[in-house]
């Protein structure tokens with residue numbers, strides 16, 4: 001059984017059919033790419049998968065569980081985490097607290113414990129700090145743990161978003177243009193990190209990216225979207241040589 | 253370096269808590285000396301209780317305005333609910349003073365908190381200016397209801413409320429408020445509240461229940477406002493609905509803004525300064541309100557612009573606590 005099973009997915013905004021009849025099957029552990037020209041509906045698919053939008057048609061199953069109609073926070077607890085194309089960090093919180101906020105449902109204690117700091121508070125916070133620092137280390141952010149998130153350079157902010165998503169302990173991680181605004185060195189480094197994260201945490205990754213080097217470098221399978229519909233699906237080398245794809249997207 | 257937030261050690265709690273306890277006891281001795289010694293005259297001594305009440309009001313409002321980031325103009329409404337509930341309890345019960353007063357404080361806080369749930373409903377639907385207007389309306393509705401009901405004494409209000417409030421009760425409750433709110437904002441619940449303020453879409457995406465935490469912040473803030481109301485009524489011995497109009501809510505908001513959104517320490521300092529200031533300016537008589545406004549603007553500028561940082565760095569001014577650490581959006 002596929003980890004993510006999407007059938008006939010569609011949504012309209014007024015008269016605009018932003019996503020139309022999209023099917024997507026991602027196997028467990030796969031690194032999957034979603035590409036397409038600007039306005040093709042890629043981010044909209046992420047918003048459908050995470051419950052930000054409710055689909056007009058179709059079904060979405062994550063690890064066998066139907067998630068259509070659930071709220072974003074319930075979907076997160078069903079194992080789907082994401083990053084945003086326009087970075088959405090908790091800017092006035094520290095880097096460490098950004099990740100700790102995402103551990104909210106992993107390490108729990110009661111409101112009473114929060115008010116009066118019983119010993120459980122110190123234990124749980126310590127556990128959270130350790131978990132958070134371990135994740136930050138993967139992204140080379142442990143040195144800036146006490147910076148305010150807004151004071152990180154752009155590339156590191158993108159990494160922090162991934163770290164935060166990872167902290168929710170997802171089965172499926174959705175990355176919306178993780179390399180946007182990064183220089184080639186940073187992108188190369190990011191590719192390594194994405195692969196490492198997949199292996200280390202045993203998760204499945206679906207990513208949107210315009211950087212073809214990154215896509216062909218790490219994705220095992222890709223789906224090309226054009227005007228909200230599937231143009232092609234398959235291994236990167238096949239798809240990117242497909243004449244239709246070349247005219248729609250790559251040729252430009 | 254404002255960007256590097258001080259490192260928090262998490263397991264040195266025995267030593268740190270010992271220091272805090274020592275500070276609380278020392279603080280009490282200072283307040284006791286001010287209240288009972290010869291340093292202050294009667295007029296200034298009578299300010300100690302109001303300062304404490306305003307600290308509780310400002311620190312609790314900071315939870316909704318500074319940490320949750322929602323503008324609330326109805327804090328005096330919660331205060332009124334607590335004040336009247338508490339007064340009706342002590343007026344009607346016949347128990348030892350301390351027992352009666354503790355019951356009044358707890359029930360006053362709880363009833364205010366229940367109204368906090370009610371106001372939570374619009375909180376979930378509205379944002380920003382709209383929410384500010386609805387909370388303001390809530391404040392006026394509460395005031396009108398109190399004005400209209402028989403049990404609250406209508407426009408005449410309640411009188412002969414026992415004067416149970418003294419600096420000892422106020423000190424204890426101020427400390428409890430500060431400790432609980434500070435602990436809360438540094439906990440998993442407080443992080444959820446701040447995360448929602450900074451970006452609610454992202455907060456939802458990491459599995460936080462936005463509605464739950466928004467209501468939670470309002471309910472906790474209402475609880476403490478209720479307690480402040482109970483203290484207020486038992487300090488003045490009389491209550492009138494007019495005491496709790498929107499001017500009062502704005503007054504509390506001014507304290508929070510001046511002290512800095514999301515700064516508990518700032519709220520404490522600003523509450524003290526703004527309660528003392530009108531008394532100090534009393535000598536200026538006719539110009540009192542004008543001077544008050546001018547001083548307010550000057551303090552805002554001093555606190556938010558770079559002037560202070562420059563003076564501190566050049567050594568002309570000792571390092572003062574950073575009031576505006578977390579400014580809202």
Ligand SMILES: Nc1ncnc2c1ncn2[C@@H]1O[C@H](COP(=O)(O)OP(=O)(O)OP(=O)(O)O)[C@@H](O)[C@H]1O
Pocket residue numbers: 013016018036037038039040041042043044045085
């Ligand atoms: N909430 C919305 N209301 C109306 N139209 C929307 C909404 N969200 C997306 N759209 C439209 O849907 C289409 C697809 O947008 P989407 O953001 O998914 O594109 P994308 O493939 O992510 O593009 P890019 O590569 O530029 O990020 C666009 O035409 C966009 O204007």
Ligand SMILES: [Mg+2]
Pocket residue numbers: 042043044085
């Ligand atoms: Mg997009």
